[in-house]
Amino acid sequence: MNFLLSEEQLALVDSVTNLLRDKCDPLRVHKIFDALGDAQFDAELWSALCEMGVPAIIVPEENSGLGLELVDVAIVAEALGKAAAPVPLLGHSLATIAISLAGSDAQKSKWLPLLATGEALGTVAFCEGKSGWMPDEWTMAGLNLTGTKTLVPNAAEADVIIVGTADGLALVEKGSNYTTARVNSADRTRPVDTVTFDATSAELLPRGKETAAHLMDAASVLLAADSFGGAEHCVNMSVDYAKMREQYGQAIAGFQGLRYQLVAMAMATEPSRGLYWYAAHAWDAIPDKSSHAASQAKAHLTDIYLQVTRDTVEAHGGIGFTWEHDTHLYMKRAMLNWAWAGTPSRHRLRAADLAGW
Secondary structure (H helix, E strand, O other): OOOOOOHHHHHHHHHHHHHHHHHOOHHHHHHHHOOOOOOOOOHHHHHHHHHHOHHHOOOOHHHOOOOOOHHHHHHHHHHHHHHOOOOOHHHHHHHHHHHHHHOOHHHHHHHHHHHHHOOOOEEEEOEEOOOEOOHHHOOOOOOEEEEEEEEEEOOOOOOEEEEEEOOEEEEEEOOOOEEEEEOOOOOOOOOEEEEEEEEEEOEEOOOHHHHHHHHHHHHHHHHHHHHHHHHHHHHHHHHHHHHHOEEOOEEHHHOHHHHHHHHHHHHHHHHHHHHHHHHHHHHHHOHHHHHHHHHHHHHHHHHHHHHHHHHHHHHOHHHHHOOOOOHHHHHHHHHHHHHOOOOHHHHHHHHHHHOOO
C-alpha cells in the first residue's frame, strides 16, 4: 500500500498553494475577518478555486466532474487550513458528496454540474440544539420540514441546503420557506448560520438514510485535514518567530524552555498527517474501517490543532495576544473545527463503540 501522494496530487497541492500565496495573504484574511456584520467569504478567491476545478474534484465524471476521491479534497482542505482561507469548501463539498452518493438521477443532473463549476453554492445543515450532530439525533422529518438547525455554513448565501432529517437526507432549494440568522461565532473565516424551517418544502435524497453516517465521516475527514494544515502552519510560524525575535542579545529560539515547547508542538502535529490520509483512503476504499478512522482523525487532529494554537500564542509572547497578529485567526478556526460535527470526546466514544470496546 502506497501512502505517498501521486504526482497529480502533488501538482494539485502546488497549484492551490500558489493560488493562496497570490490571493490569500494574511492581510486579506484579516480584512474579511474584521468585516463585522458583513462576514461572508472571499468571493474572488472562491471563484479562482472554482476555475481551478476544486469543487469538481469529488463530482462524478458523468456529472461534469473530475471523478476523484475524498483524499483529493482533503489535501486541498489542508492547504486551505494552512492559509486560514475564508472560502466555503466544507459545506459545499459535503453537499456535493451527499447528492453524488444519495441523490436521484434527476437531482444529480440538476445540481452536480452547477456545484462542480461553482455556479451554485451548496451547504449542509446537521446540528440540532447544542450537540445533535449525529443521524440518530436528527428529529426533523417529512417533506415539509419544521425546526431549527444550528451552525450551518454559509446558509444565507447557499443555493441548496442538504438537511439531516430522521428520514435521511433532504434537499432544500434557496427561496423555500426558511430564514437564516448569522451567528456571531469566533471563526469569521467560515461564517455559520442558524436556519429556521417553517413547513419548508424538501425533496428526500433516495439513498439518504444509508448515506447519512458516511457523509458525517466525510465531514470528520475534511475537518481533520483543515486542522492538520492549520497546526502545521502554526508550528512553522512559531519556529520562524523564535529565530527572529531577540531577547537579552540572542534569539529566543536558544531558550531551552521555548525549544522544548516548539519540539512538543512539532512532535504532536507532524505524525498526525497519516491519520487523516488513512481516514480519507478508508472512506473511499475500506468501508468497514471508514467510520472508526474518521472519528479517530477528527478527535485527535482537532484536539491537537486547538492545543497547538494555544502554544503558538504563548510562543509569540505579548504580540500573540493582539488582534492584528495572525495567531487568533488560527485559534478561532481551531475552535470551530473542534466543535463542528461533534467534539473530540464524542468521537472518541464513537470510535470506542465501533471498535467494540
